[in-house]
Amino acid sequence: ISHRLTYFPCIYLIIFILCDTLFFKLPEQIQKQELGRDEPRPLYMDFQTGPLLWPYCFRNDPRVLDAMLPYQVNFYGNPHSRTHAYGWESESAMEKARKQVADLIGADPREIVFTSGATESNNMAVKGVVRFYGQKKRHVITTQTEHKCVLDSCRVLESEGFSVTYLPVQSNGLIDLELLDKSIRPDTSLVSIMTINNEIGVKQPIRDIGHLCRSRGVFFHTDGAQAVGKIPLNVTELNIDLMSISAHKIYGPKGVGALFVRRRPRVRLEPLQSGGGQERGLRSGTVPTPLAVGLGAACSIAQAEMVYDHQRVSALAQRLMHKITSQIPDVILNGDPDQRYPGCVNLSFAYVEGESLLMALKDVALSSGSACTSASLEPSYVLRAIGADEDLAHSSIRYFYYYCDYYALKCTVQSVRRWILASLLVPLWEMVQEGIDIKSIKWTQH
Numbered sequence: 322i323s324h325r326l327t328y329f330p331c332i333y334l335i336i337f338i339l340c341d342t343l344f345f346k347l348p349e350q351i352q353k354q355e356l357g358r359d360e361p362r363p364l365y366m367d368f369q370t371g372p373l374l375w376p377y378c379f380r381n382d383p384r385v386l387d388a389m390l391p392y393q394v395n396f397y398g399n400p401h402s403r404t405h406a407y408g409w410e411s412e413s414a415m416e417k418a419r420k421q422v423a424d425l426i427g428a429d430p431r432e433i434v435f436t437s438g439a440t441e442s443n444n445m446a447v448k449g450v451v452r453f454y455g456q457k458k459r460h461v462i463t464t465q466t467e468h469k470c471v472l473d474s475c476r477v478l479e480s481e482g483f484s485v486t487y488l489p490v491q492s493n494g495l496i497d498l499e500l501l502d503k504s505i506r507p508d509t510s511l512v513s514i515m516t517i518n519n520e521i522g523v524k525q526p527i528r529d530i531g532h533l534c535r536s537r538g539v540f541f542h543t544d545g546a547q548a549v550g551k552i553p554l555n556v557t558e559l560n561i562d563l564m565s566i567s568a569h570k571i572y573g574p575k576g577v578g579a580l581f582v583r584r585r586p587r588v589r590l591e592p593l594q595s596g597g598g599q600e601r602g603l604r605s606g607t608v609p610t611p612l613a614v615g616l617g618a619a620c621s622i623a624q625a626e627m628v629y630d631h632q633r634v635s636a637l638a639q640r641l642m643h644k645i646t647s648q649i650p651d652v653i654l655n656g657d658p659d660q661r662y663p664g665c666v667n668l669s670f671a672y673v674e675g676e677s678l679l680m681a682l683k684d685v686a687l688s689s690g691s692a693c694t695s696a697s698l699e700p701s702y703v704l705r706a707i708g709a710d711e712d713l714a715h716s717s718i719r720y721f722y723y724y725c726d727y728y729a730l731k732c733t734v735q736s737v738r739r740w741i742l743a744s745l746l747v748p749l750w751e752m753v754q755e756g757i758d759i760k761s762i763k764w765t766q767h
């Protein structure tokens with residue numbers, strides 16, 4: 322008996338160790354395997370396209386993940402089930418999250434509709450309002466520098482017979498309020514202008530736009546994906562009627578967002594999808610409780626830490642600009658130098674081809690435009706809209722460093738500087754040396 326008692330636990334222990342080694346992988350191993358290499362990962366300076374979430378990177382706020390996990394594992398009821406406790410506990414978590422989102426923007430929780438992200442919110446707002454008021458009010462105004470999802474929604478509306486004005490912006494990226502005023506027609510139903518531009522970081526005069534729209538009896542929608550949680554925004558004070566929100570821009574999970582829809586004066590919109598009538602009939606489909614909880618937690622944290630975060634990001638911006646302009650020649654800041662969110666800096670480097678620069682920078686993850694358009698070698702439409710010369714538009718890089726420290730910033734500058742100084746020896750620079758006017762170059766898509 323004594324022999325068996327010592328023998329069996331040993332066997333179990335050996336089996337356990339074998340299984341653990343064979344079947345369970347450490348997160349680090351998973352990362353390496355998925356990336357297919359053993360090297361350290363590049364510094365992530367592209368937070369505008371969204372911070373990374375577990376399991377890839379803990380740079381996403383772990384507090385958000387902590388809030389979400391119980392709703393992935395223990396509380397799995399459908400928040401729309403009214404007949405049992407499983408549904409009630411999920412519903413109560415969803416309503417808490419709705420309040421957290423509402424509190425961040427000074428809204429009533431009943432004015433928050435959960436969506437899959439800002440793309441859906443923008444589609445819902447632009448198409449929904451214009452289609453609802455369509456018969457009498459067939460005109461919508463937006464700007465040439467909006468996110469693709471707003472511009473493409475407007476194109477769809479045009480194909481349905483609605484009329485759209487795409488306002489140009491000034492060379493600093495800001496709209497001309499007088500021009501907006503003149504563009505409003507008796508049949509205008511909606512003005513859609515983003516708060517902070519995702520490529521050049523400029524901040525539109527939202528207060529003035531809201532005031533103008535309210536005084537002219539036109540609804541005002543703003544794409545707040547890059548602004549909510551980063552700068553103070555109160556929808557009542559700013560006369561905003563609809564606002565799009567995305568969780569993954571503020572350390573929340575990807576795949577969830579919200580649309581603020583004002584109740585008084587009431588905004589009506591035609592829903593995009595038909596179904597069970599969830600979200601006050603505006604957005605049918607089951608609300609994913611863990612994601613909504615993640616969005617709520619991210620909003621709460623952003624609200625509590627906004628002042629500190631803004632100061633930190635402003636200090637980083639100053640340092641980045643100083644380091645880059647003092648070490649690299651002919652650098653141009655795209656967009657207004659003052660009316661901007663400091664966490665997004667878009668720079669053009671004369672004589673350097675932006676895409677090659679980004680590809681050569683193995684140790685820093687940056688982008689040359691918005692994530693959705695950066696696959697194209699065409700210069701960014703935002704840079705074109707502000708009148709950037711084509712050669713400079715081709716040599717632009719966007720830094721976005723909402724969640725980074727001085728050390729990461731220093732490494733980025735060193736890396737960019739090293740490569741730029743090396744690349745000054747290659748084509749564009751050589752052409753300038755040979756006296757060729759590079760503005761006369763015809764750029765084509767490869």
Ligand SMILES: Cc1ncc(COP(=O)(O)O)c(C=O)c1O
Pocket residue numbers: 369370437438439440441443468470515517518519544546547566567568569577578691692
């Ligand atoms: C200004 C702006 N609007 C909308 C979106 C789309 O957001 P989501 O990824 O949540 O659909 C983005 C994301 O890149 C953005 O920057």
